[in-house]
Amino acid sequence: MARVYERVALIGLGLIAGSMAHAMRRGGLAGEIVGTARSEETRRVAEDIGLCDRIVATAAEAVEGADLVVLAVPVGAMGEVAEEIAPHLSPGATVTDVGSVKKSVIEAVSPHIPEGVHFIPGHPLAGTEHSGPRSGFAELFDNRWCLLVPDEGTEAGALERLTELWEEMGAHVDVMDAEHHDLVLAVTSHAPHLIAYTMVGVADDLRRVTDSEVIKYSAAGFRDFTRIAASDPTMWRDVFLTNKEATLEILGRFTEELFALQRAIRTGDGQHLHDYFTRTRAIRRGIIEAGQDTAAPDFGRSGTR
Ligand SMILES: NC(=O)c1ccc[n+]([C@@H]2O[C@H](COP(=O)([O-])OP(=O)(O)OC[C@H]3O[C@@H](n4cnc5c(N)ncnc54)[C@H](O)[C@@H]3O)[C@@H](O)[C@H]2O)c1
């Protein structure tokens, strides 16, 4: 047992906070885990399944005496939660978040952080399409990256302690600046989600138009799209609204490439298609060879809200 924090407050009790609760329990990393969620139903479910040591009604109450506060709500709600908890934070406490976008969360949260409290934004690169208090599991972060976004003023000791927590929860930790984070994630996560949402929408429209069985007989690749497109609508609405610039930049590039491939198909330019697919295949093989294919196993959990 390696206790890293005495009292951890989890604000928002969904997939990520729930998985953190399970992972902290697995490693004995927190003296006490206090949780809160906006909805009474979520708090009741969390209470029923014993997700935390204590469930309280408000975020203000949850952070009292906590040496770590984790904001695990949709990115669009981070600012209002930070404002609510600010007067109740203990001096010397660390506030972190797990939001999928970093620049906008920093802009929304930082102004509320009092003097003497450390704010170290974070983002575990691990998730599923499920959400809610029942969806979390201890293994979610095993062998996955967690990116931390300290600034020049971040106290080394506070960063070390948060790094230790994530490592003890199974993750590899890297440090990145917010702007770079948002661009990288636009490529690796945000644009792919939008493409999946679009592809499933197109198939659904087609089914209505032709009355064919597009979805019933969908092949494996499309099934993967439907998994991704089942992700939480509120979370993803907020991701696109807050990572607007980087996502639009990547979608612009994506559209250009798509047009080039479309043209190659129309003109019968097999060489272009073959070269393109050879290049992308090499990327996948490179990832496997470098041992970086750390996709988490599907534990088949279903989520409720
Ligand atoms: N799901 C993923 O794959 C994933 C991965 C990494 C990071 N994240 C990020 O983690 C955060 C939480 O995501 P999750 O998947 O755990 O979500 P979730 O939907 O499972 O849980 C979100 C929690 O926040 C609460 N909440 C929602 N709106 C709120 C508001 N306005 N004020 C207070 N509480 C509110 C909900 O009641 C719920 O308890 C998000 O910022 C998301 O971007 C998600």
Ligand SMILES: O=C(O)C(=O)C[C@]1(C(=O)O)C=C[C@@H](O)C=C1
């Ligand atoms: O596996 C999934 O379901 C995910 O989409 C997880 C995923 C990702 O894109 O990799 C989604 C959003 C996050 O911010 C981090 C991880």
